[in-house]
Amino acid sequence: MIVPSGIGKKRLSLLQDKVVLHGGRLVSSFEEEGRLTHVIVDDMLSIDGFKKYVEDEARVAGVPVLKTQWLSRCLAENAIIPLGEHQMFAMPKICPTVLVGTSLGHPHEEQTKEISINKDGFACAHASGMKTDNVNQLITEELGKLAKIYKNSNDHWRALTYERAINQIKKLPKPISSYEEAKVLHGIGPSLADKIWEIVEQGKLRKAEKLSEGEKVRTLELFTSIWGVGATTAELWYGMGLRNLNDVKTKAHLTHQQQIGLKCFDDLLERMSRAEAGEIAAVIRKAVEELCPGTQTFACGSYRRGKSTCGDVDVLVTHPDGVSHEGLFQPLLKKLKLSGFLTDDLMIQEQSTAQQKYLGVCKLHKENAKYRRLDIIVMPYGELAPALMYFTGSAHFNRSMRLLANKMGMSLSEHGLRAGVVRQGREKVNDGHLLETPTEASIFQHLGLEYRPPEDRDH
DNA sequence: TGGCGGTACTG
DNA sequence: CAGTAC
DNA sequence: GCCA
Numbered sequence: 001m002i003v004p005s006g007i008g009k010k011r012l013s014l015l016q017d018k019v020v021l022h023g024g025r026l027v028s029s030f031e032e033e034g035r036l037t038h039v040i041v042d043d044m045l046s047i048d049g050f051k052k053y054v055e056d057e058a059r060v061a062g063v064p065v066l067k068t069q070w071l072s073r074c075l076a077e078n079a080i081i082p083l084g085e086h087q088m089f090a091m092p093k094i095c096p097t098v099l100v101g102t103s104l105g106h107p108h109e110e111q112t113k114e115i116s117i118n119k120d121g122f123a124c125a126h127a128s129g130m131k132t133d134n135v136n137q138l139i140t141e142e143l144g145k146l147a148k149i150y151k152n153s154n155d156h157w158r159a160l161t162y163e164r165a166i167n168q169i170k171k172l173p174k175p176i177s178s179y180e181e182a183k184v185l186h187g188i189g190p191s192l193a194d195k196i197w198e199i200v201e202q203g204k205l206r207k208a209e210k211l212s213e214g215e216k217v218r219t220l221e222l223f224t225s226i227w228g229v230g231a232t233t234a235e236l237w238y239g240m241g242l243r244n245l246n247d248v249k250t251k252a253h254l255t256h257q258q259q260i261g262l263k264c265f266d267d268l269l270e271r272m273s274r275a276e277a278g279e280i281a282a283v284i285r286k287a288v289e290e291l292c293p294g295t296q297t298f299a300c301g302s303y304r305r306g307k308s309t310c311g312d313v314d315v316l317v318t319h320p321d322g323v324s325h326e327g328l329f330q331p332l333l334k335k336l337k338l339s340g341f342l343t344d345d346l347m348i349q350e351q352s353t354a355q356q357k358y359l360g361v362c363k364l365h366k367e368n369a370k371y372r373r374l375d376i377i378v379m380p381y382g383e384l385a386p387a388l389m390y391f392t393g394s395a396h397f398n399r400s401m402r403l404l405a406n407k408m409g410m411s412l413s414e415h416g417l418r419a420g421v422v423r424q425g426r427e428k429v430n431d432g433h434l435l436e437t438p439t440e441a442s443i444f445q446h447l448g449l450e451y452r453p454p455e456d457r458d459h
Numbered sequence: 460t461g462g463c464g465g466t467a468c469t470g
Numbered sequence: 471c472a473g474t475a476c
Numbered sequence: 477g478c479c480a
Binding site: 159 | 478
């Protein structure tokens with residue numbers, strides 16, 4: 001609901017149009033139907049002025065009353081942004097909030113999460129976790145083809161732009177049907193809007209179709225789908241005249257990683273069920289528990305984000321006493337190898353006691369089990385929250401968090417959040433100081449964001 | 460026009 | 471260092 | 477390829 005008082009006529013209708021364009025629903029104060037989730041008012045409106053406008057106070061009880069600036073930013077970012085300082089006030093609540101427990105082994109902060117009544121509203125509220133199906137699937141698929149082609153040919157900044165645009169479009173509740181609707185979105189400029197328009201009109205992208213037919217594009221895609229092969233190597237091999245996996249096996253010089261990539265090629269292209277990812281995580285949890293009781297393991301990545309299938313399994317290992325994680329890595333890997341669970345190493349730093357990351361391949365002990373990618377990181381307990389955040393992703397989510405941190409003069413990594421970071425161009429002049437981040441929620445808080453549970457961290 | 464996440468490991 | 475990956 |  002937008003309270004028109006104090007908002008210029010022109011601006012009001014502009015805002016209203018945009019809300020609708022983004023899939024929102026405008027609710028008037030007289031309308032009985034429909035849930036009210038947010039109230040937008042002019043910054044200068046007083047509580048009394050507000051009460052006067054709304055006859056029925058029960059109608060707005062507990063609903064946040066926000067400045068127009070909040071709505072503008074939501075529209076610009078195409079997301080429901082934290083209310084924070086945009087919130088002016090809220091009428092006393094009538095509805096209680098509900099506490100819901102989660103069953104996964106998350107740290108205390110996430111054992112309960114608040115579910116308040118005023119959740120969805122306009123659909124730009126889709127914080128990625130709401131399981132709405134993608135109504136612009138055709139568009140995102142076509143753009144995805146180009147994104148991949150650009151990535152495979154080392155044009156990764158362009159690919160990044162495409163991926164961002166795709167993420168943005170996925171959040172939309174309504175199909176895009178015009179150039180203008182696309183162009184309004186943050187991260188979509190003339191070129192992308194053009195392409196989207198073409199997809200809407202023609203049902204496909206000529207450029208993607210044409211490129212996909214090309215031998216080079218198809219070969220680069222094949223090569224880069226081998227683990228350990230990126231755009232540069234693929235291009236090199238193509239230049240050498242290699243065209244298929246057999247050529248690669250017989251004529252290319254392969255790194256250890258690429259040999260494994262080839263050996264497990266078919267299996268690693270597949271995603272596994274969520275259940276299997278859970279089984280794999282359980283194997284590690286059991287081994288860790290036997291080695292050092294009290295050690296905690298967290299299955300992160302897409303598993304923690306609640307996905308129904310997983311491309312790999314990411315397991316974070318730590319110990320609450322802050323010390324026992326040290327020296328745990330080598331015995332753990334040894335034990336997992338001895339049992340035949342770990343089959344190949346992709347990245348392992350054997351001669352350093354400071355190893356923190358292991359990337360490898362595993363296989364469950366059962367009939368027809370497939371090779372699966374497994375990542376393990378061992379972290380000191382003090383870095384648990386930033387590490388969980390990093391390892392849970394998604395990649396795009398991590399990027400945006402770190403970008404925001406930068407803007408605020410901070411720096412976020414899997415080790416911690418620092419404030420007062422001074423940069424001169426790229427290099428840091430001052431490392432700043434570490435902030436206290438006992439929980440993931442505290443990281444959101446430092447950045448002025450509302451907490452987002454893992455399921456809502458897809459974009 | 461420069462920047463686009465920040466870091467760990469391999470060869 | 472470049473390349474690759476998370 | 478888009479944005480500040």
